[in-house]
Amino acid sequence: MRDFRISPSLLAADFARLGEEVSAVVAAGADWIHFDVMDNHYVPNLTFGAMVCQALKPYAGNALMDVHLMVEPVDDLIQQFSTAGADVITFHPEASRHIDRSLSLIQAAGKQAGLVLNPATPAYVLENVMDKLDLVLLMSVNPGFGGQSFIPNTLNKIKQVRAMLDEYEHQSGRRILLEVDGGVKVDNIGEIAAAGADIFVAGSAIFGQPDYAKVIAQMRQELTKI
Numbered sequence: 001m002r003d004f005r006i007s008p009s010l011l012a013a014d015f016a017r018l019g020e021e022v023s024a025v026v027a028a029g030a031d032w033i034h035f036d037v038m039d040n041h042y043v044p045n046l047t048f049g050a051m052v053c054q055a056l057k058p059y060a061g062n063a064l065m066d067v068h069l070m071v072e073p074v075d076d077l078i079q080q081f082s083t084a085g086a087d088v089i090t091f092h093p094e095a096s097r098h099i100d101r102s103l104s105l106i107q108a109a110g111k112q113a114g115l116v117l118n119p120a121t122p123a124y125v126l127e128n129v130m131d132k133l134d135l136v137l138l139m140s141v142n143p144g145f146g147g148q149s150f151i152p153n154t155l156n157k158i159k160q161v162r163a164m165l166d167e168y169e170h171q172s173g174r175r176i177l178l179e180v181d182g183g184v185k186v187d188n189i190g191e192i193a194a195a196g197a198d199i200f201v202a203g204s205a206i207f208g209q210p211d212y213a214k215v216i217a218q219m220r221q222e223l224t225k226i
């Protein structure tokens, strides 16, 4: 079985109790904590910044802080989140004038670096920066809001990008992880994994239920079938 990781999205957590929510979901078996940073510019919504990430870091224990920047421009916030305890930083290629430079900034800070592709963003943007990628995050909804439905055509995109990453791994010996975000539930995580995903972001599916451990266990149970 591949080494799957589950990354609950704090966008669906109780914002009045974020520290407790991070502790609870880590105790429930989360591998990563997905931190959605929205700026009301790149996306039409506003969430939290690097100070909140820094405040939550001690609650995450061994779980990685998985920071998804939905902001434009990105470079200043890459610096801020690097010092605020982010372990993984991803951004959208449309939001950076110099994608290679922004990825280099993340890697120079010793963090895992990734690009995020929206449902309609073509996969070829990955081609010339493969050597700078630790992961690729595929959006299976349009970014900006939680609780949306998984866009079915994303399954084809996952297979397409997985094939590109497998080809790169074959040539370089280095595996780039594939993360999927949006509308991930117990009842579709299996087909998302079968299409080629390694990391699963789930917001409403986890925080929308009273028993986080039960949902994460159900997701892992589905992943054992792959």
Ligand SMILES: O=C(CO)[C@@H](O)[C@H](O)COP(=O)(O)O
Pocket (backbone or CB within 6 Å): 009, 011, 012, 034, 036, 068, 141, 142, 143, 144, 145, 146, 147, 148, 181, 182, 183, 184, 201, 202, 203, 204, 205
């Ligand atoms: O980045 C985003 C939305 O922009 C996602 O992380 C969502 O927050 C996932 O939420 P669910 O679809 O799982 O409720």
